[in-house]
Amino acid sequence: MSLFYNFVIITVIACAVLAVFFSFLLRNRLSNMHSMVLSMAMGMNVGLVTGVLFGSIYQGNLYYSTILSIAIGSLAGLACGLSLGLLPIIEGFMSGLMGGMMGAMLGDMITKEQADVLINILLTLTICSLLLFLVLPSSQSKESPIENRSWFLKPILTFSLIITFLYFGNQLEKNSGISKPESSTGTSHEKHENHSGTSSNKSTEITINVNSSTFSYTPSKIIVKKNQPVILTLKNNDFIEHDIEIKQIQIQSETTHNHSEHSHGMADFHLHAKEKGSNVINFTPLKEGVYKFYCTIPGHAENGMIGELVVQE
DSSP states (O other): OOOOHHHHHHHHHHHHHHHHHHHHHHTTTTHHHHHHHHHHHHHHHHHHHHHHHHHTTTOOHHHHHHHHHHHHHHHHHHHHHHHOOOOHHHHHHHHHHHHHHHHHHHHHHHHHHHHHHHHHHHHHHHHHHHHHHHHHHHGGGGOOOOOOOOGGGGHHHHHHHHHHHHHHHHHHHHTTOOOOOOOOOHHHHEEEEHHHHHTTSSOOOEEEEOOOTTTTTEEEEEETTOOOOOEEEEESSSSOOEEEEEEEEEEEEEEEEESOOOOOEEEEEEEEEEEEEEEEEEEESSSSSEEEEEOSSSSTTTTTTTEEEEEEE
């Protein structure tokens, strides 16, 4: 898990703990309506943040990410309303459950970059929810409107501090020294060098890497020779499962345990790899052409997990 994701989890836990503390400290100064609003806001925001977070981390495993996020969201809402009364408890629990479900579904459907943007927005709302504990009790008083014209400096300063805090969290990922996956150009160059020394009676060995959390293959374009055996390895560097499928390609397959039970002719080519695993298939292309390959897991091809297999004469 990246440093940024750890930063998000720690921040969410800190917000939940502070919300429980404030709700206990101010329980006698809050009306029933205010108590319900506070528990709902905290449960919903925590559920959404953790839902998008775990949906992004465990893409392809919506059940697991949903269970985690609704458990954390509903627990945060319940804990916030625990000292405020029965209605806030119910409101917080149900809001956390709903936020967790919606966040997990959203995180599972979007890319990592899009998820990071949403997480920052939702995390800002979660932190701002704590400010309601300071605003709502004072709204019970009968005092006249604020006469000091510099009152707007407080929200501006507070918002600036929140933005600075989140900016620091985002910089953790950039300063961690984590290298990005190799570009398809460099890998493709190595591939061509490997092909140049391969004779026609030997198998061509190709490895396609699935880059972690980026929805991409490296290389995304591979070139093979007609009637020359190919040993294709799908190496999955991600934390969720991925696969490769090609519709109606004419091949002779020598592998019968990777969902490719056909021996030759026009058929669907399919190779699957579990999280942090790999799988291999041996085949011989029988007809030249350009064939599109993609990941069949819902939402993955739409987010960029596609490539081309070129069979040359």
